[in-house]
Amino acid sequence: MKVDGRHFRSIWLEPDGRSVGAIDQRRLPHEFIVAKITTADEAGEAISSMLVRGAPLIGATAAYGMALAMRADASDAALERAGKMLAASRPTAINLKWAIDEMQRALAPLAASARADAAYARAREIADEDVEINRDIGRHGLGLIETIAATKKPGEPVNVLTHCNAGWLATVDWGTATSPIYQAHDRGIPVHVWVDETRPRNQGASLTAWELGHHGVPHTVIPDNTGGHLMQHRMVDLAIVGTDRVAANGDVCNKIGTYLKALAAHDNGVPFYVALPSPTIDFSIDDGIRQIPIEQRAASEVTHLTGRTADGRIETVRVVPDGSTVANFGFDVTPARLVSGLITERGVLSADRAALASAFPERSKVS
Numbered sequence: 528m529k530v531d532g533r534h535f536r537s538i539w540l541e542p543d544g545r546s547v548g549a550i551d552q553r554r555l556p557h558e559f560i561v562a563k564i565t566t567a568d569e570a571g572e573a574i575s576s577m578l579v580r581g582a583p584l585i586g587a588t589a590a591y592g593m594a595l596a597m598r599a600d601a602s603d604a605a606l607e608r609a610g611k612m613l614a615a616s617r618p619t620a621i622n623l624k625w626a627i628d629e630m631q632r633a634l635a636p637l638a639a640s641a642r643a644d645a646a647y648a649r650a651r652e653i654a655d656e657d658v659e660i661n662r663d664i665g666r667h668g669l670g671l672i673e674t675i676a677a678t679k680k681p682g683e684p685v686n687v688l689t690h691c692n693a694g695w696l697a698t699v700d701w702g703t704a705t706s707p708i709y710q711a712h713d714r715g716i717p718v719h720v721w722v723d724e725t726r727p728r729n730q731g732a733s734l735t736a737w738e739l740g741h742h743g744v745p746h747t748v749i750p751d752n753t754g755g756h757l758m759q760h761r762m763v764d765l766a767i768v769g770t771d772r773v774a775a776n777g778d779v780c781n782k783i784g785t786y787l788k789a790l791a792a793h794d795n796g797v798p799f800y801v802a803l804p805s806p807t808i809d810f811s812i813d814d815g816i817r818q819i820p821i822e823q824r825a826a827s828e829v830t831h832l833t834g835r836t837a838d839g840r841i842e843t844v845r846v847v848p849d850g851s852t853v854a855n856f857g858f859d860v861t862p863a864r865l866v867s868g869l870i871t872e873r874g875v876l877s878a879d880r881a882a883l884a885s886a887f888p889e890r891s892k893v894s
């Protein structure tokens with residue numbers, strides 16, 4: 528997507544053909560800083576520190592991390608070690624394991640001398656595939672927005688609520704939940720986005736709002752607790768969120784607070800859609816609430832906030848009393864019964880095993 532008129536992906540191979548460039552998402556929205564990742568360990572640290580974040584982008588970063596590992600040591604032991612290290616960087620997004628499995632499947636049969644070049648080629652394919660998949664997600668999700676737009680008065684926007692950041696910053700490009708929004712906007716369909724700030728890391732306020740602003744999409748940042756009120760007052764036409772892992776039965780794991788939005792949407796008859804690329808489907812599990820591991824992150828993400836002072840300095844301040852106990856669950860699981868549909872690269876599916884297996888037979892058999 529564009530940043531001040533210049534096209535960017537969220538991650539890319541640098542001109543040196545070895546190191547990997549990535550937007551440091553911890554510095555947005557106040558600073559646009561590009562990080563250079565030069566080793567597999569740095570790729571793992573970029574994922575665990577959330578320099579890069581978002582399920583598809585985590586996968587692409589791990590793929591390049593495997594390539595960096597092979598550049599340094601292409602032995603079988605190094606291939607296994609890099610996979611384990613990267614897989615341990617974050618537990619919830621299944622795209623991480625998917626990408627590592629893809630890389631090891633491509634590299635294990637090769638002679639060590641051929642592995643580095645093959646790894647970079649496969650990592651680039653994974654990144655490019657993500658862009659095309661997300662473009663297709665947008666194409667299929669666009670229909671949902673067009674249907675609602677047809678019921679509106681001329682110029683009246685379709686109001687979409689989203690939670691966290693499932694934008695182009697969470698993927699290699701386009702985003703998942705935002706792809707239909709960008710495509711509707713680019714076609715002149717009036718859209719407005721209610722952006723959940725998404726405590727504690729504020730991915731909505733700091734990332735989604737930044738993205739939408741740079742693309743010229745009208746949006747309003749709201750505290751996380753506002754969505755239910757807006758839905759009660761018919762101010763939300765559609766909710767679209769991303770996901771980090773979908774169980775075979777259609778249960779959806781996403782950023783903490785998604786489940787509460789789905790409950791409010793269900794109670795108010797607001798369509799609640801989840802956008803995802805097929806690598807996010809985990810066909811090996813069929814009960815998301817019981818089987819999807821929920822990451823717990825540092826208390827400091829809750830006790831402290833970072834922002835810009837009136838005179839332009841970036842400062843971090845404490846917002847919780849010393850000594851208070853903190854719980855920081857990163858994700859929750861929305862049961863399939865609360866999901867109106869899954870927007871995938873192969874169409875909009877009902878949130879159930881039959882629909883997922885029918886749309887992706889090649890994946891459902893593997894698991």
Ligand SMILES: CSC[C@H]1O[C@H](OP(=O)(O)O)[C@H](O)[C@@H]1O
Pocket residue numbers: 580581582583690691692693694697698702703704730768769770771781782783857
């Ligand atoms: C398109 S996947 C985006 C997904 O990932 C986010 O989590 P995090 O920012 O912690 O990586 C969030 O769950 C988004 O919906």
